[in-house]
Amino acid sequence: MPAALLSREEVVGRLLGVFRQQGYDGASLAALSEATGLGRSSLYHYFPGGKDDMVNAVLDAVEAWLKDVGLAPLREPGTPEERLRAMLRTLDGFYEGGRLACALGALSLGSAKERLQPRLRQIMGLWMTELARVLEEAGLKPAMARERAEDALVEVQGALVLSSGMGDAAPFKRAMKRLPETLLRDAAPPPRRAQKPG
Template structure:
C-alpha cells in the first residue's frame, strides 16, 4: 500500500469505504483496518472525525462533478457537453458498478447531517443540464422536466443496476435517456 502523505491521498480511500459500508457502517476501526492508516493519523488529517471525513469525501465528489460535468454543461458547446456527460457518468459510476455516494447519503439518516451538500449536488446538476438543453434548442417549457428526468434516470439506473447486479441495465438506461434528450434538441 502507498504511504499516505497528504489528506488528499486519504479522501479517495475513504470514499470507497463510505460507498461500501455507508455512513453508519463506517467506523474509525473499519477505516484503519481497510486503509492501514492509524487513528492518530486520521485525526491529524480530520480532527472532526468521521463527520469531517464524510464532508471531505462529499466535497471531493462535488469538485469532480463540477469540473467534469457541471462546468461543461453550463459553459461548453451544449450538445458536446451533454454527450460527454453520458460518457463521464458511465466511466465515473463504472458502468453501474459504483454507487452514487451522494445519492446513498440522501437515502439514509445521513441526509440530515449533509442535507445542504446533498441538495446542492443534485440542484447544480439539474440546473447545469437545464442550461445545456436550453442552449441546444430544447423548448424552455420542456428543459426543466427533461433535466430532472435525465438526472433521475441516471440515479435510478444506478439503483436498478446494482439491485439486479446487471451493468447492462445501467448502460441501456443511459442510452435510453440520452436518446430521449437528444430527440428534443433542435
C-alpha cells in the same frame, strides 16, 4: 502505497470508496481505517471532527470532480447532443460502467441524511442547473428543461441502484445510451448553417 505516504487527496479518495458502498451508517471507523491504512488517531489527525469531517471532505471532492470534470463537457463547444453524450461518457467512467455506487445516493439515506441534505441538495442542484442550461440551449422551455434535468438524475441514480442490486451493469448501460434522446425529445433542431455559394 504506505498510509504514511498518502496525500490527503488519496485518503479522501479511499474514504469515498467506503461511503459510496456503505453509506454513512455502514462506514464504521474500523472500515474507514482499513480502507485508508490509517489508525484511528491518524484519521483524527486528518479529520479532527471525525466521521462528519470525513464525509464532508468526500462531498467536497465529489462536488469538485463534478464541477471540474463530470460537467465540464457541457461547457465545451459542440451541439447540445454532443455535449450531453460527452458528459455521459465521463459519468460512465466515474461509475465504472455502472459497477460502482453513487456516493450521493448512498449518503442520502441513514441517520445523517438531514445533516447532509443541504450539501446533497447543493451538489445535485449544480448538476441539474448545468443540464437544464444545455437543454434550454437545445430549444426546450426553462420549466421543461428543469424537469428533464431532474428526470436525468432520476434515471442515472435509479439505474445505478438497480445495477448494484442485481449485480448487473446492463440497466445502467441502457440508461446512458437512451438518455440523450430522452432529454432532447421535442427540442428544436439546431439551426442549419448557410451553405457557401460555390
